[in-house]
Amino acid sequence: MKYSYIKPRRKSALTEEVQLLLSFFSITLMMLFLTYIFLLYKNYSFVKEKREVLVQKEKVQKSIQRMKSSIMFIEHQKALSEKVSTQNIVLKESISNLFDLIPLRITLSEAKLLENGLILYGITPNKNIYNFMLQAPLRAIFHKTYSSFYPEKNGWLRFVSTNYIESDEELLNED
Numbered sequence: 001m002k003y004s005y006i007k008p009r010r011k012s013a014l015t016e017e018v019q020l021l022l023s024f025f026s027i028t029l030m031m032l033f034l035t036y037i038f039l040l041y042k043n044y045s046f047v048k049e050k051r052e053v054l055v056q057k058e059k060v061q062k063s064i065q066r067m068k069s070s071i072m073f074i075e076h077q078k079a080l081s082e083k084v085s086t087q088n089i090v091l092k093e094s095i096s097n098l099f100d101l102i103p104l105r106i107t108l109s110e111a112k113l114l115e116n117g118l119i120l121y122g123i124t125p126n127k128n129i130y131n132f133m134l135q136a137p138l139r140a141i142f143h144k145t146y147s148s149f150y151p152e153k154n155g156w157l158r159f160v161s162t163n164y165i166e167s168d169e170e171l172l173n174e175d
Helices: 016-101 127-141 168-174
Strands: 107-113 117-124 144-151 157-164
Touching: 016 107, 016 127, 117 127, 127 144, 127 157
Parallel strands: none
Antiparallel strands: 107 117, 117 157, 144 157
């Protein structure tokens, strides 16, 4: 007995709709897999780049430390240079003032600057000119002044004047 007017067809589990559905799922899985691979690659490249940046950061920090130490050295040298320059200017002015202090009748042959004093060698016509014109200003400047005189053949006197400034500690000890 035949109940159907058409010839029976073979039925399969993979119909066009199921095939379409499977192709969409496989494309979606493929896209997810490719996205995962892409993200793994990007993560690897970011980690690598991070390491390179850290190495560069360390190099820059070392460079900054070298620059800071160089700057400190240069500033120290500058301060030392300014100190020496100031001392030279003061010394130059002191020497200029010393030579302005020497009267025309007295001739200096040598002057030695000490850390805390001054030694003068020279020639003077007599002791009075020396005492009034040179020793009085020297006594105003220095705490201790000693003079020695030696006669010359021409009647003038050769002198050695030793002058000292006492330090603050020596002055306190005397009190």
